[in-house]
Amino acid sequence: MTGRFNAHALVGLALVLIGAGLFISAQEIHVSPAVVLLGPRLFPSIVAVALVVLGVLTIASALFGSRDGPEAGSEDDTPENDWPAFLTALTGPVLFLLTVETLGFAVATALLFAAVARAFGSRRLIADLGVGLLMGLVVLLVFSYGLGLLLPVGSVFDSLLGG
Amino acid sequence: MDVFGNLAHGFAVALTPVNLIWSLVGVTLGTAIGILPGIGPALTIALLLPVTYYLDPTAAFIMFGGLYYGAMYGSSTTAILINTPGETGSLVTTIDGNKMARAGRGAAALATSAIGSFVAGVIGTLLLALLAPEVVKLALLFGPADYFALMVVAFAAVSSLLGSSVLRGLVSLFIGITIGLVGIDQQTGQSRFTFGILELQDGLGVVLVAVALFAVGEALFLASRADLRREEIVPVKGRAFMTREDWARSWRPWLRGTLIGFPFGALPAGGTELPTFISYKVEKSLAKRPEEFGEGAIEGVAGPEAANNAAVAGVLVPLLTFGLPTSSTAAIMLAAFQQYGLQPGPLLFSSNSAIVWGLIASLLIGNAMLLVLNLPLVGLWVRLLYIPQPWLYGGISVFAMLGVYGINRSLVDVMALIAIGLLGCLMRRLDYPIAPVIVGLILGPLSEIQFRRAVQISQGDLTVFVTRPISAGLLILAALMLAGAIAAHWRGSRQAATA
Numbered sequence: 001m002t003g004r005f006n007a008h009a010l011v012g013l014a015l016v017l018i019g020a021g022l023f024i025s026a027q028e029i030h031v032s033p034a035v036v037l038l039g040p041r042l043f044p045s046i047v048a049v050a051l052v053v054l055g056v057l058t059i060a061s062a063l064f065g066s067r068d069g070p071e072a073g074s075e076d077d078t079p080e081n082d083w084p085a086f087l088t089a090l091t092g093p094v095l096f097l098l099t100v101e102t103l104g105f106a107v108a109t110a111l112l113f114a115a116v117a118r119a120f121g122s123r124r125l126i127a128d129l130g131v132g133l134l135m136g137l138v139v140l141l142v143f144s145y146g147l148g149l150l151l152p153v154g155s156v157f158d159s160l161l162g163g
Numbered sequence: 164m165d166v167f168g169n170l171a172h173g174f175a176v177a178l179t180p181v182n183l184i185w186s187l188v189g190v191t192l193g194t195a196i197g198i199l200p201g202i203g204p205a206l207t208i209a210l211l212l213p214v215t216y217y218l219d220p221t222a223a224f225i226m227f228g229g230l231y232y233g234a235m236y237g238s239s240t241t242a243i244l245i246n247t248p249g250e251t252g253s254l255v256t257t258i259d260g261n262k263m264a265r266a267g268r269g270a271a272a273l274a275t276s277a278i279g280s281f282v283a284g285v286i287g288t289l290l291l292a293l294l295a296p297e298v299v300k301l302a303l304l305f306g307p308a309d310y311f312a313l314m315v316v317a318f319a320a321v322s323s324l325l326g327s328s329v330l331r332g333l334v335s336l337f338i339g340i341t342i343g344l345v346g347i348d349q350q351t352g353q354s355r356f357t358f359g360i361l362e363l364q365d366g367l368g369v370v371l372v373a374v375a376l377f378a379v380g381e382a383l384f385l386a387s388r389a390d391l392r393r394e395e396i397v398p399v400k401g402r403a404f405m406t407r408e409d410w411a412r413s414w415r416p417w418l419r420g421t422l423i424g425f426p427f428g429a430l431p432a433g434g435t436e437l438p439t440f441i442s443y444k445v446e447k448s449l450a451k452r453p454e455e456f457g458e459g460a461i462e463g464v465a466g467p468e469a470a471n472n473a474a475v476a477g478v479l480v481p482l483l484t485f486g487l488p489t490s491s492t493a494a495i496m497l498a499a500f501q502q503y504g505l506q507p508g509p510l511l512f513s514s515n516s517a518i519v520w521g522l523i524a525s526l527l528i529g530n531a532m533l534l535v536l537n538l539p540l541v542g543l544w545v546r547l548l549y550i551p552q553p554w555l556y557g558g559i560s561v562f563a564m565l566g567v568y569g570i571n572r573s574l575v576d577v578m579a580l581i582a583i584g585l586l587g588c589l590m591r592r593l594d595y596p597i598a599p600v601i602v603g604l605i606l607g608p609l610s611e612i613q614f615r616r617a618v619q620i621s622q623g624d625l626t627v628f629v630t631r632p633i634s635a636g637l638l639i640l641a642a643l644m645l646a647g648a649i650a651a652h653w654r655g656s657r658q659a660a661t662a
Binding site: 007008011015018022025026029030031032039040042043044047050051054057058061079080081082083085086088089090092093094096097100101109112113114116117118119120121122128131132135136139143149150151152 | 330340348351382385551564572578580585
């Protein structure tokens with residue numbers, strides 16, 4: 001009950017903080033003098049108050065709620081956590097973000113595909129990279145020639161091609 | 164025009180070769196993504212939105228409608244053969260469907276779910292055609308205050324009926340509404356909560372948020388949970404069709420499932436999951452041999468599979484007549500209407516009747532196509548299940564990234580994708596439902612517009628929401644839904660405490 005319940009209390013705390021921040025920044029939204037009724041501030045303020053209330057309720061139910069609620073049932077089957085796989089999967093989109101403009105869409109796609117495949121248990125890195133690269137190249141060609149959308153080929157290759 | 168005239172008009176639209184092809188594309192793609200776990204109709208339609216921008220809206224909606232139905236057909240195949248629902252609407256089917264497959268009766272289970280889906284899909288679509296014009300007459304009476312109250316009902320329904328507790332549902336809903344606040348205020352043109360980032364002026368797109376939650380968040384979640392990643396395919400065995408006894412035991416559950424599924428989809432009561440649970444319980448209580456339930460009772464497959472298809476038809480009633488989405492897929496379809504500058508609601512039926520009736524007629528045609536795709540051809544689809552899981556999720560990630568990055572080629576979008584994906588993973592781990600986020604994201608800005616319109620019409624009088632009878636009635640209904648759900652949870656926890 002400790003780990004899970006503390007996590008919920010943290011969620012509640014985050015909701016309260018986000019709600020408070022939202023409320024404060026809602027009051028700073030510029031309202032033009034022409035607006036007579038209900039400017040752009042009111043609705044965000046209501047949402048902000050709701051977030052704070054929900055946050056307080058979440059904290060309360062995490063700290064004082066009965067352990068026999070619906071939460072109890074979901075705790076029976078203890079989840080098997082696999083944090084290395086989680087981090088590997090997360091590496092995929094991050095690598096894409098870091099490489100798409102320099103190494104190009106095809107290589108970035110290969111890295112994304114291989115990282116996620118590895119997280120899901122694949123141990124054939126070269127094959128995964130190959131499949132991912134193929135997917136990336138096909139998409140690149142279809143988008144460039146078929147739809148006229150230019151995805152980045154990669155600044156590295158641009159200079160190699162003398163372009 | 165009467166219903167038959169409308170339907171005839173619709174068939175004239177749907178039966179053109181181009182629209183027939185789009186319908187076939189929709190049902191085929193829908194069956195495929197229904198079968199594949201990890202990719203559902205909401206995610207697929209979100210990924211297709213940028214591509215369909217250039218398509219004729221009628222063709223696009225014919226494809227989306229077929230896709231939504233097809234996903235319900237396909238998901239049962241996965242539920243029966245690998246004990247994992249292809250979509251949440253087939254969760255119940257796993258109980259008895261997989262038992263039947265293990266007992267060598269997989270073919271019968273697949274057949275009863277495909278035929279049940281067909282029966283429910285056809286009856287549900289006909290009910291949609293009959294009821295929608297009547298509901299439109301009702302919708303014409305609605306003013307802005309009433310629309311706002313109706314959205315509050317949808318908020319209450321989606322957060323009280325999905326997920327494990329009302330509080331979690333509401334938290335999810337308000338996370339969605341908060342994300343929806345980002346961007347330019349549609350009435351005054353003021354930018355809000357953009358943190359000075361230019362890319363955020365247009366708000367965080369529906370495509371981005373849906374893809375982040377359903378594709379990235381789901382992949383991260385499954386990666387973090389080793390116990391959820393194992394699966395085992397049961398090969399289809401047994402005779403290719405149902406026995407006489409199977410038919411006798413199936414037809415009543417099909418009809419009952421239809422009658423349960425349609426109203427639950429149609430009322431703003433949240434999607435395709437709930438009616439399948441109710442159908443299962445009803446069949447179990449009516450069965451001659453209830454002890455067979457959980458051990459491979461065919462009624463436990465026939466009823467829920469009919470219910471989830473009927474629910475899809477039901478979901479389209481409030482979506483088309485009020486512009487009110489009651490599931491995450493419907494919410495994405497609403498975003499698709501907005502992309503074309505169309506506003507679902509009573510006016511859609513008069514100004515764009517070709518789209519509405521073409522869609523409804525194409526759903527009837529699509530159901531016939533789906534019956535063929537899912538009965539004689541089911542053996543071909545099963546091969547999709549042999550795609551290795553690492554490549555499946557790798558592929559989903561690539562398409563997700565393409566869908567988000569391909570639109571604007573903006574790295575800010577990729578960063579937002581990762582951030583919201585992490586949020587989605589956290590929510591899944593802590594058992595917060597995802598659908599209310601999508602509904603809140605899309606209905607939040609719409610409800611703000613109606614709220615402000617209503618108050619402007621009443622010249623600043625906030626009591627307008629409780630003095631108009633429709634609005635007041637709907638707000639009471641919303642309050643009752645929340646109170647009822649909280650009471651049910653309380654009673655549940657009391658019983659557990661005394662037991």
